[in-house]
């Protein structure tokens with residue numbers, strides 16, 4: 001059940017891609033997810049190519065299974081990391097936070113599968129023409145940098161607009177939301193926030209504690225005036241960001257507050273000035289588990305049958 005085109009295309013057992021979360025998605029998490037039958041993804045974020053190269057080698061030391069590399073297009077290192085994907089023959093490249101058009105032919109010539117994250121129908125249509133292999137449509141329930149549209153609207157709109165398989169992202173964290181994504185026409189899911197609570201995820205224990213205790217109203221979108229809105233959990237930093245948003249020189253002030261804030265949350269659990277990025281679904285999850293157990297729960301066949309059975313009975 002549910003293991004169609006995406007599994008065959010990627011050579012994986014479950015149609016789940018681990019979100020490429022900057023500072024979070026390292027070789028340890030990616031290898032755990034790939035070993036468990038999903039697609040583990042290393043996030044380059046703003047990191048230099050040397051660090052990314054090391055992480056690729058570390059994944060390959062731990063597993064022969066396919067894995068991905070997420071290229072964050074706003075990074076000053078994006079170009080070098082994009083080239084690294086070719087030289088290291090990374091099986092799958094995902095992208096975020098921009099239009100990857102300029103890199104696609106290089107990646108395809110190097111034999112990579114290419115899956116951009118999009119936040120709008122228009123970019124999905126353009127990237128289909130450029131020859132990507134599938135599309136990841138990420139709704140604004142997601143954590144980190146987000147677009148305007150919700151998963152509920154974006155996913156079916158992209159599904160009806162392209163011929164390629166579509167993977168749904170944003171708000172997907174359990175069997176119920178996996179079933180919902182497939183109802184919207186997706187052929188797979190990308191999951192970020194739930195993997196923050198994987199045993200193999202090396203974020204600071206304070207970060208995990210905050211995700212565990214998050215309520216629905218603890219999710220905030222900051223930095224809208226910069227043109228790069230970011231969803232984070234409520235914190236002193238979130239409050240400061242909201243305060244300066246409409247002040248003079250807001251963009252500069254927001255940049256200064258944001259600088260290094262994700263790293264401080266991930267590595268130090270900095271309660272004052274850390275940026276704890278997480279999706280809205282943080283309020284739906286509350287347990288640290290091995291990645292393999294998370295994947296088993298996402299695709300719990302009995303549970304999925306029960307959920308879908310209920311949809312058609314009522």
Ligand code: TUI
Nearest residue numbers: 022096097098099117118119143144145146147228230
């Ligand atoms: O990229 C993400 N999530 C991220 S990136 C990130 S690092 C960062 N930190 C602060 C500010 C900005 C980035 C943290 N979380 N998700 C994928 C995603 N892509 N969400 C939205 C988009 C997107 C937005 C606009 C993709 C394409 C796009 O196109 C605009 C264009 O250039 O056509």
